[in-house]
Amino acid sequence: MSGEGGLRARKKLRTRRALVEGALRLFAEKGYEETTLAEIAASAEVSTRTFFSYFAGKEDVIFFDGDTRLHRAVELIGSRRPGESVVELLVRAIEQSLSARPSAVGLDPVLGPVQVRLIMTVPALQARALLLLFDSQQQLARALARAFPGELDLIEASAAVGAIVGASKLAAMTAVERGDPPELVYAAVRRAVEVTVGGLTTLDRASRLTG
């Protein structure tokens, strides 16, 4: 057992990274559907069969860093500060998720945007991402209810998490699809959080003042 985990483990890690990087590169070059599993395996110099001992399927290569963000968010919710309110805690969680930039350690930084573009572009990946996000929300709701025992039931916690995440998600996607630069995307999320925290009625008041 030398280094961290022995030669065996280190080799596995290297192969794994090679698979991810090779896949991302190929996807960027030729497109997701057009890239074959055999090509990905070849790019990492393993057999097609071996690919499946690293990932459950083609889609999974993209989500190699899947639950990193989630775990931190759940932990944050779990470590509620004394006297902290539901809103304060949720807002803190959202802010943390937004500021978490580095997706994976030791991965070519050029490949980060590729991953994002693929997830937003390829329907199969989009669907998978939404599923992962949904499961995350369920865990967050449970964590939130646990953080406010006797004050917040599971339904209310679900409503709170679903509202703030749902609003952020749709607002962000709208901004992105519109071609907004990153700053405006963040601004959109902040506005979404504002609306969710203050309630949809604030939109009505705004329209009355304007009209």
Add this chain to the structure above:
Amino acid sequence: MSGEGGLRARKKLRTRRALVEGALRLFAEKGYEETTLAEIAASAEVSTRTFFSYFAGKEDVIFFDGDTRLHRAVELIGSRRPGESVVELLVRAIEQSLSARPSAVGLDPVLGPVQVRLIMTVPALQARALLLLFDSQQQLARALARAFPGELDLIEASAAVGAIVGASKLAAMTAVERGDPPELVYAAVRRAVEVTVGGLTTLDRASRLTG
């Protein structure tokens, strides 16, 4: 040209229904993954190849009644009543969606619950459903922004739709997974709408009054 649309069209409709019903029955009996496309096609007495001239893929049979609900919701948003507020309009849309029971005309009523159970159970179908819902939300947000020209920008409309749908979705799923009967599921959605409309701060106030 007898009946509605001629013999040709009527036959196509019958085959389509046969495919949907046969598929749902088989899925209920043997499970989704375990059911083969060949079996589905055979149950409707067509060749496997022909299946694909009715549906784009195996998943699509389940979502045969896909955009019915959506279209009505978009129309409802589009026909804003004079003086109606954002909240009133959105709440009306949610209520309409909840009360829309009959999923498909002329389909064996036993198969409705089967469809729901499959969508909630099979990951691939769950993911697909979330994708469809996401696209729906984008359309709803556009419709909402259009209904309040000059008062509501696209980002705010997205935030509003995302919040109310996201809260309803997660609250409903939480209730369902907990085993709540339909009435309690509706109650959960109503509570979610309430929280979203009033704002998440109402949860803080509640906790302060209680604690």
Add this chain to the structure above:
DNA sequence: TTGCAAAATTTCAACGACTGCAATCATGTT
């Protein structure tokens, strides 16, 4: 009624994702 053009169905071949299994190879240990 017959005949023809368009539309629908079928057959066939092929590709890619994925899985089980048995054989082989590498690694870490005694």
Add this chain to the structure above:
DNA sequence: AACATGATTGCAGTCGTTGAAATTTTGCAA
């Protein structure tokens, strides 16, 4: 140096999906 264990591989096979060509069915007109 030999062994046990785990990783990798090749192979055969299933299933979803697609393209193309051949065949059948239907709608319509003469």
